[in-house]
């Protein structure tokens with residue numbers, strides 16, 4: 001499980017940073033890649049990574065501002081041209097389907113794969129055996145969502161070699177032991193599954209938030225997350241501007257990270273005004289509030305290890 | 308008057324070539340820039356040129372395929388963010404307004420300048436004191452236009468110094484001489500405007516064609532043009548494929564250039580299959596038919612001199 005940042009800029013593309021897109025690489029876990037937002041030229045950025053568009057099978061949109069969605073029609077078209085044929089689902093605010101369908105209709109684009117849409121509402125957005133995704137509304141001028149991606153726990157592994165060593169014969173009893181039960185064997189011994197199963201491995205949690213003012217809704221989304229991705233359009237002394245433009249400062253993001261007790265904070269959606277030393281300051285100022293903070297750059301890849 | 312190629316690739320963006328956009332720089336002539344097609348990431352390409360988006364006040368769309376229009380919403384938004392406030396007009400096939408308005412509406416983008424649309428039909432598309440633009444339909448799967456941009460002749464300049472030398476007093480007579488008339492002066496002399504006015508300077512002609520099969524309509528659009536910009540999606544031996552996919556070969560483009568007696572042929576819309584030596588071959592093969600042919604690359608700038 002890795003995050004790769006395809007665009008880390010705010011509002012308008014610049015030479016140093018493209019507009020927003022974030023890839024959650026779940027290749028080991030699901031052989032899939034999920035995208036969060038698709039700013040213009042996301043497909044161009046992907047050309048410089050190992051990501052193959054046909055592996056992208058879910059796209060989550062935080063909000064409908066142009067710098068977060070204008071790359072969608074092109075990416076969807078190229079995924080088709082490049083032989084993608086597996087279904088793709090787009091999750092996002094009401095309106096995203098209109099935008100995409102209008103672009104595909106006008107350009108007479110016929111996709112080689114089934115495309116479907118899910119209109120996001122606060123609560124559970126997606127769930128299967130290995131992952132669930134929750135959403136909640138943030139505080140932007142337009143409806144904006146944060147997503148909490150929760151990996152389900154990996155069950156413990158049955159220690160078959162140890163069972164053989166202890167002369168416990170295979171059979172239905174193995175399933176019971178794996179489920180953690182205590183079992184009486186044919187020879188009269190009483191054995192406990194806990195001695196023959198590795199501990200359950202907790203899943204990882206990633207919180208990816210759309211553009212937002214500081215909001216308490218961020219806390220539940222981010223609670224105990226392994227990684228929190230938060231916007232940081234403004235710097236330390238610009239809380240007033242941040243409020244006025246419905247964005248956050250680095251300090252506000254770090255405060256959320258601290259209160260939610262996350263393990264790592266990644267700051268993105270960086271204004272083009274911040275270059276070189278100023279970016280470093282954005283990071284060090286935030287680190288005064290929450291130590292494990294990093295301002296990410298385009299193409300940064302962040303591994304998310306098990307704890 | 309210069310052409311600058313912002314994207315010279317076919318269909319899908321590649322590292323070597325972006326999808327189509329062409330800038331006609333009329334800075335000396337009108338202090339304006341006109342764009343022809345706006346593929347995705349055209350605004351990103353512009354970051355690497357001297358073009359300022361607020362100077363772009365006309366955009367001509369050849370056809371509605373995604374690789375020719377998906378960069379429009381982003382470019383229009385950024386032009387607004389960067390302080391553009393002069394009116395902008397988009398000329399293109401029916402459907403372009405739907406696409407743009409839908410993208411701006413869904414993203415809640417409010418532009419800082421008036422935006423208007425002209426639905427193109429064959430014939431005169433635009434005319435003012437210095438330029439006219441004609442369109443005609445080509446032969447693509449979707450409606451596709453070629454544009455013929457005609458600069459009006461620059462009138463001759465009145466040689467005031469020579470008039471003074473010859474003791475011809477200023478007054479209404481100067482206007483008559485400038486218009487080429489023959490005039491009787493107060494002192495009885497008869498003088499001809501032709502002796503006091505430089506020759507009229509013919510305007511330049513640029514033909515920019517959208518994606519197309521070989522078509523006779525290209526001939527009238529390109530007739531005696533200073534520059535013909537023609538697609539060349541396929542190579543010498545691929546006429547069958549070209550027909551099947553509604554595109555042209557380099558040889559077909561060169562044949563049009565020769566028949567239309569243009570001065571220079573620029574080949575664009577180059578497939579990603581053509582790299583290095585193959586691009587050179589695309590050019591040299593076409594040159595066998597029409598000598599003054601060049602396969603253009605992204606960012607190439609072509610000056611169009613007076614004859």
Ligand SMILES: [Zn+2]
Pocket residue numbers: 010011020065067068211269
């Ligand atoms: Zn944004």
Ligand SMILES: [Zn+2]
Pocket residue numbers: 317318327372374375518576
């Ligand atoms: Zn094309």
